Amino acid sequence: MFRSRTNTLKRLLIASLVVALAATAFDLPALAQVNRTTFPKNFDKYVRYATYxxxxxxxxxxxxxxxxxxxxSGKPLPPGTQLVLRIHIDNKFFSYxxxxxxxxxxxxxxxxKxxxxxxxQEFDANGQVKRSAFAERCESCHSGRAVNDYMYTIDRMRDYLP
Ligand code: HEC
Structure with a gap:
């Protein structure tokens, strides 16, 4: 009686360990989300098309x-496209x-997500990644713009005249 109860407990323990391990493995991509964003090397060629x-x-x-x-032209922006928003807070440069x-x-x-x-990705004035930034926040806000390929400023791009 006592012995079989110990076995049941052991089995339960092993089962919950397996579940916990599986959950950890499943969650890994969320914890260490890959981020391939780079700061554009040719930023000096960029044009300011809008100010907010x-x-x-x-x-x-x-x-x-x-x-x-x-x-x-109305075509979708192709892979390789990089867009930059330069942020100023309290009259000071804050981030790209x-x-x-x-x-x-x-x-x-x-x-x-x-x-x-x-x-x-968020970058400092030297184009270095700000490690404190969380891409999840950017994604959750921009996900509201799925109809415009996740961009907020596409109309301003189309209206821009050099
Ligand atoms: C709370 C909502 C919100 C969050 C969070 C947010 N954005 Fe935006 N984003 C906007 C809005 C609104 C605009 C339009 C410009 C403006 O209003 O200043 C914009 C514009 C942009 C643009 C210009 C291209 C476009 O989408 O039209 C870039 C690039 C951009 N955001 C990158 C980021 C990055 C990177 C992060 C995270 C570090 C981020 N955003 C977080 C709302 C958000």
Missing amino acids: NRGSSWNDAFATPETLAIAK FVMEKGVDWGRDVLED RTGDWHF
């Missing part, structure tokens, strides 16, 4: 002339927000 003024804080949106031409699209990059992100094939 909020008093002492403002955001400037940048893209290459090629990207703006594709946006105007970059989104970049790559072939099948969506596969690196869990399905419920996926924003097409875009990855998101």
Whole structure:
């Protein structure tokens, strides 16, 4: 009687360990989400196509002339596209927000957080990754723009005149 109860407990313990291990393995991609976003090497070629003024804080949106031409044509932006939002807070530079699209990059992100094939990253003034940033926050806000390929400023790209 006592012995069989111990065996049942052992079995329960092993079963819960297996479940816990499986859960950990399943959760790994979420914990260590791959982020392939890089700061554009050719940022000096980028054009400021929009500014969003909020008093002492403002955001400037940048893209290459090629990207703006594709946006105007109505075609989807191709893999390799990088978009930059320069953030100023209290009259001071704060960060560069970059989104970049790559072939099948969506596969690196869990399905419920996926924003097409875009990855998101925050960079400092020197174009270095800000490790404190969480791409999940970018994704959760931009996921509301699925109808516009997860972009907020596509209309401003189309309206931009050099
Ligand atoms: C709370 C919502 C929200 C979050 C969080 C957010 N964004 Fe945005 N994003 C916006 C809005 C709104 C715009 C349009 C510009 C503006 O209003 O300043 C924008 C514009 C952009 C653009 C210009 C291209 C486009 O989408 O039209 C980039 C690039 C961008 N965001 C990257 C990021 C990155 C990287 C992060 C995370 C570090 C991030 N965003 C987090 C709302 C958000």
